[in-house]
Amino acid sequence: MVHWSPADLDALLCQLRDEGFRVIGPSVRDGAIVYTDIDALPVGVGDDQEAGRYRLRERGDKTRFGYNLGPSSFKQYLFPSREELFAYADGDIVPAPLDDEKLAFVGVRACELAAIQVLDRVFQGDGFKDRRYQARRQNLLIVAVDCSQSAPTCFCASSDDGPGVGEGADLVLTELLDDGEPSYYVRAGSERGAELLAASEADAASPELQGRARAVVDETREGLERLLPREGLRDALLGALDHPHWQELAERCLACGNCTQVCPTCFCSTAVEETDPVSLRVSHVRQWDSCFTAGHSYVHGGPVHAGIASRYRQWLTHKLASWEDQFGRSGCTGCGRCISWCPVGIDLTAEAEALRRTP
Amino acid sequence: MAEGGQLEAPKPRLAVFKFASCDGCQLSLLDCEDELLSLASAIDIVNFPEASREMLPGPYDISLVEGSITTAHDRQRIHEVRANSRFVISIGACATAGGIQALRNYADVDDYIKTVYAHPEYISTLRTATPIAAHVNVDYELHGCPINKHQLIEVLLAFAAGRRPQVAADSVCMECKARGTTCIMVTRGEACLGPITHAGCGAICPAYRRACYGCYGSKDAPNVASLAAWFHESQGRDAQELTAALCRFNPEVPALREEARKWRPDAAKKG
Ligand code: SF4
Ligand code: SF4
């Protein structure tokens, strides 16, 4: 456990790059915090969020992690929106090379770490293994950070996925603020993390600092505005398949798919064959899909989920109910992205509550 | 394609026909450049006035039809095209949804003629501009204003191979998110039609920080009423702005037309 200055944090980014990592983290682009390749962390950036609305704001301090979640998630690096799986060329099937680049994710929040672990269950859990996901995952280094503030859309505490970072990160930071100047309480969560800390020349952290870090997380937890009580939720939703509220939802939901695309755990994909008209090479491409598209449930003659009511029902009951049967936990870690990034501000926590009530 | 041994040559014969339109869609075919030569190895382009003066007579296996029906003569000509073609594929917003000229369907065409032309008596036109499918049976509709050349190649290769084209009727939002664009509706309060619009453009407008104006027509299951209500209630847009946003390039898409008429009943009477 050490105490870092912002300069120590910058030094970590350099060190990771020197060790051959591709460093992915937060960056301000087009009015939002997005994850991309970074050289430095944004300073003093915050955000205001509510259902269907997101705005950046200046915080007037020097925090590096004073924002909450933007539209992108780390999923896009482990499960890209589009990738070739294999090609058919000159009479042969040629698998696409595995992508085993060393990735370092910086600024991973508790709910996002939990989401990566949900994806682990999907792509490399018991049974089916996705070689492409595994290749990326095994070289991954995770630098996580406790949340010192939440957005009004956050509800991670409802499933115990945040706001304090759980097991599974290599390094965990807590950002502490003194008169607008940040410093970091840092601990290792793995051997690799411990090596990184050993290499740093920073001071050991005092017990007092550890107490402050705990208090920051407790305060954030108490400040959470949204809730999605999980007790009995699975049974309630699966018992509400004929609830009239689905029809009411169909009047508001656009079936645009944004919620599933921003969700850090949605894993649906579709495969297309793309013929290069010049070489006639056929490429088998996997790309993100969503239960809000007609193609997702298309069988001979038409889609099973033809209307918006049944598509929304598929999303909500899979995410919050049948996911548990499939993967042993809920598919939702409470990040709130689907609430902020729904163009018409549909809030799954409110909808789930409405569906619990008898009509 | 050689089904039933009807065709002498294995290569399907392609013709391109133009109705009321700007030519932009058929130029997408010329725009294929590199791909055009290999396309020519799969398909015989036998009648394409934009490309060659040699125009061979039908029957054709595939007819690409651009433009909407706006004159009595065209109304008759489209039946000749249909009779002469095995497959009719309408391409672009005009052919599939009337195009910008179908805005007349919401107004009095005589008012337009008087305003625009010095000699209105020379103008012979129908009161409406209508999509090809309103007149003849269409085998496939490819949307866009103009259409996307990669989708056009996919559709032509698919018809040549006798398979279904892979053109998903998903929302533009799906493409917008896949390319990592930040939503301008959520971050800037723009009136973006992406959530109800058919994918295919690659979400190019939001990528340049401009709201989607719906040039690819409606996606599958479009909820126009909900989006319009959000524009009105949360973004404070009035009925005039709403109808303008909904009816630009695809005024004859039924879902858009019905919603626009809810907000502007006066426009409904004239149309
Ligand atoms: S949901 Fe919780 S862990 Fe995630 S960003 Fe919000 S406060 Fe942090
Ligand atoms: S369902 Fe919504 S809140 Fe839950 S993990 Fe997905 S995006 Fe986040």
Ligand code: SF4
């Ligand atoms: S919620 Fe829908 S898009 Fe997400 S994983 Fe489930 S079926 Fe797929």
Ligand code: SF4
């Ligand atoms: S809930 Fe919102 S984001 Fe999801 S499909 Fe419906 S309108 Fe789109």
Ligand code: SF4
């Ligand atoms: S910018 Fe437009 S197209 Fe892109 S996600 Fe937002 S609403 Fe959809």
